[in-house]
Every structure is written in structure tokens, then in C-alpha cells.
Amino acid sequence: MNLLTLFDYIGTFVFAISGTLTAANKRLDFFGATMIGFVTAVGGGSLRDIMLGDTPVAWMRDLNYFWLIIAGVLVTIVFGKFVMKLKKTLFLFDTIGIAVFTIIGLKKALLMDINIPMAVMMGLSSAVVGGVIRDTLCNELPLIFHREVYATACIAGALVYLFLNYIGLNEPVCEIATVVTIIAIRIVVVRNDIALPKVEIKE
Amino acid sequence: MNLLTLFDYIGTFVFAISGTLTAANKRLDFFGATMIGFVTAVGGGSLRDIMLGDTPVAWMRDLNYFWLIIAGVLVTIVFGKFVMKLKKTLFLFDTIGIAVFTIIGLKKALLMDINIPMAVMMGLSSAVVGGVIRDTLCNELPLIFHREVYATACIAGALVYLFLNYIGLNEPVCEIATVVTIIAIRIVVVRNDIALPKVEIKE
């Protein structure tokens, strides 16, 4: 198992936790929490695969995703208080997950000869759409549209990947540099409470 | 026409009614009600087919679905009061519909060599996703995530089907046992007002 797959699995597990936490917040029942855990973890990759036409979608072909999500949901339900205390660790793994999802989506689209701007969007979609579906199903305005700036980090990471790849660095170097870029931006952003400007139109 | 197809049609018709009732509750107009009737009836099967890559989606290849949905919407609009009085009958047909949708989704996935846990999810998706989309479009927290427990009944039914199939019973027997299991669980659940526990995480 290569590093990308390992972090893909970790990302899936952490996304399932994040979904379950949101579900708990909305006082959903066990089934609802499990479903939200699932869509948070696989929603982004599914939309990417569906739009690219690469079906059955990826998580349906590898049972590890299924068990990792079930594990993420159960761990959150059983050890909820403890999980909440690990916020910093979760944040780190969540960011790694986002970075890895971005790379996986980007690479997959490029392999299918999708043009570069669209391939970047497919990387972004893999990373953020799960959270958007989670919030929409929970009847909330998607967090990423008005507060968290990790989308910007993903786009920057994707551009770093493309640039390093273009100048001929080998694959692992490109990937590590991308992950480091995304983590660095996200930490700087959160530490300094940086937010994108709101769009305001006054009549 | 075999029994499975007949009940698939009945389920489609009843789901269209349920969608229209929700739309009426939200004071949507005729077009909105028709659209909600459609997504309630075909949303689950469509997501299943899209994720499995079996497109054009099933309901697009059989006009009967189209007319059954239009009929369900019109009947509800014209005979609304009367339809509301048939709650018990509707509940029964709704449950049969859910059971049949579960079986259809499960069998379809198994035929495409999807592994068993994912195939169960495809059965579940066929049965519940229409209602989830209905509630999300109507700007409500999906009912099935916090109140109705029919998802549990579907999963139990799918496991019964798999078990009976595994020990070699013939197809109609497996299907009837599945439908009976789902109906029985759902009636017991509703009669006794059983709900899944809520997920609660206290900091």
C-alpha cells in the first residue's frame, strides 16, 4: 500500500468522524449519523467519478472504505467526548485528508485527459463536496461557502502539484510538496483567523 | 409482468403521492409538486443507477414510470382530502414499495458483481434516497435521519434476502420473505412508536 492510499484511508475515516459530529449536533439518530458519515466521506469522490463517468464509483470497489466509515461513525458515537478533545489531531488528519483527496482527484482527471482547469476542479470537488452535501442534508448553509477557507488551500496545492510536475520532479516529491503546501496554508489561515472577503452588492 | 415489477409500479405511484403531500405542505405550486413527486419516486433508483454506472437511468427507459408518477401527483391534487383519509392503505403500499425497491436495488448490484455490503447499500439507497431528496429540496431535515426507522427495516430485509438466497431457496420465496420481514418490522415499529436512539455528544 503506497502512502497516497494510506492517507486516503485516513482521510475517509476522519471525514466520517466529521460527518457524525455534525449529525450529533443536529440530534440525528444512529442511522442518520451513519448516512451523514458516509456522504461526508464519499460524497466528493462520488461526484467526481460520476461527472467523469468512471463508475461504479471508487468507494464501491474497495470494501476498506466501507469499514473505515463504519469505524469512524462508531468511534464518534461511543467515544464522543474523547474524540472532541482530539480536535487538534483531527484537524491535522482532516487537512491531510483534504490534501490527499485533492491530489487523487487531480491525478485521476489528468489521466482521463481532462483539461487542466477542470482537473483542478475535480481535485477540489473530491476534497470539498462531501462537506457541502453533509451541510446541505443537515439543512445548513455549507460551511465552506462562508467560513472555512480550505478550498483556497486546495487550489494552491493543486497548482503547486501541476508546477512541480511540469518541471519534471518525480511523483512522490510533487505529492509531498502539495500536501505540505495545503497543510501550511491551512494552519496559517486558521492561526490568523483569515477569511475570504464576503461578496457584497448594494443597490 | 411479474410480481416484482407490479409492486415496483405501485411503489412508484405511492412515492409520487407522498412527494405531492409534502409539496402541498410547503405550499408549492403545481409544477413544484410535480417535480417533488418525481424526485421522491425516482430519486433513489436514479442515484443507485448513476453510482453503478447503469445509464440512462432505469425510469428513463420505461414510460410507465412517467405516467404512474403523473397519475400519483394528479390524484393527490384532485382528491387530496380523500387521499389523506387512506393513510393506512398508503402506509401499507408505501412499505411494500420500500421493500420492493430494496430488493430491486440489491439484486441489481449483486448482478453487477458489487460486493455484499455495498449491494445492501444500493438496496437501501433505492428505497430511501427519494425521500431524502424530497425533504432536502423542501428545505427540511430528512425525516428518515431523525424519526422514521424504515431504513433499519430495509437493512434487515436485505439480510433476510441474502441469507435465504445463500441457503438456496428459490427467488420468489426469498423475495416474499423479504417483503414480509420489512412490513412486519415497520408495523411493529410504528405501532410501538419505536425510534432509534439519537446521537448525543456532550463536551
Add this chain to the structure above:
Amino acid sequence: MNLLTLFDYIGTFVFAISGTLTAANKRLDFFGATMIGFVTAVGGGSLRDIMLGDTPVAWMRDLNYFWLIIAGVLVTIVFGKFVMKLKKTLFLFDTIGIAVFTIIGLKKALLMDINIPMAVMMGLSSAVVGGVIRDTLCNELPLIFHREVYATACIAGALVYLFLNYIGLNEPVCEIATVVTIIAIRIVVVRNDIALPKVEIKE
């Protein structure tokens, strides 16, 4: 570039503007506004292509869509006040866009041997689903389900197209007649503040 493609591009641009205006209303940030601009512009066509199984979806194969949407979003953010003053012009282009999207969806489905009622639905989906996703992501009841009647205009336009095509008129004539029908209905509807009746069911 033929006329249909030109108006498809204009429609995409105007839909991106409409998405950005809704996002501004919800006080989303730049990223959120861009995403809403995107889904408004390409959501309908994407769902159509996904349900028909024609993937990668159309906008992923033509970079012009990408730049037109980015342009629409930026123009709205930078010249917001000015854009708001152009309401009548926007309304006209929006209606042309809807008409063209309807024709494109309808023709595509017919070319894939989809039956006529479903093909009309694919035309409708191309025209209205982007707005439905926009409103749902922005946590609003979709406008088109309870106020704007342009769906009715699309269906009427699709029927005009089918009829003229059936009696053997040539393609451009059919298309122009369809666009004119849709624009005419929509103007009459808006001028006279016509709304579809609400669905009401009293117990």
C-alpha cells in the same frame, strides 16, 4: 460557431451572474459565490448528462464554459451595482438561455433515442435544475417550485419544437420558434404577474 452555441454561452454567463447574485444575498465569500455561480450555470446540464450516461459531462470538455462562468462571477462581484441596474437585459438573456438550454437538452435526449416525454424532461432539467441546486445549497426553497413559472414556458417551448419538427420544418426554424415561444410566454407571465396555483390539501 452556430447560433445555438452562441446562446448557450450567453446563457451560461448569465446563469453564473444569477448564481453570484443569490450568493451575495446570502453573504457568501468569494469562493462560495464562485461555486454557486458554477452550479447554477452547469448543474442542469450536468444532471442531464449524468442521467443520460453521457460523461464526462459536457462543460468539462469545453473550456469556454469555465472562463465564461469565471467571467460572470467576477463581473458580478466587481460591477455588482451596475449589474443590478441591467435587470431587464439580464432577464432577456436569462430567458434566451433557458430557451436554448431546453432545446439543447431535448435534442440531445432525442438523439440518444430517449422517448419523447423523457426527452422533454431532459430539456426541462437542463434549463431549471441549476437554479434548483443554487437555491438548495443556499438553504432556500427552490424559487421555481413556488414562484417563477418559467418551467411551464420551457415545456410549451419543447412541445412547439417537437410539433414543428414533426411537420418537417427545418432545424433553425424550429429552434427560433421555440425560443420565441418561451420568451413570449415568460414576458406575458411576468408582465401580468401570473402564478401557477398552489397545491392545497385541507384535512
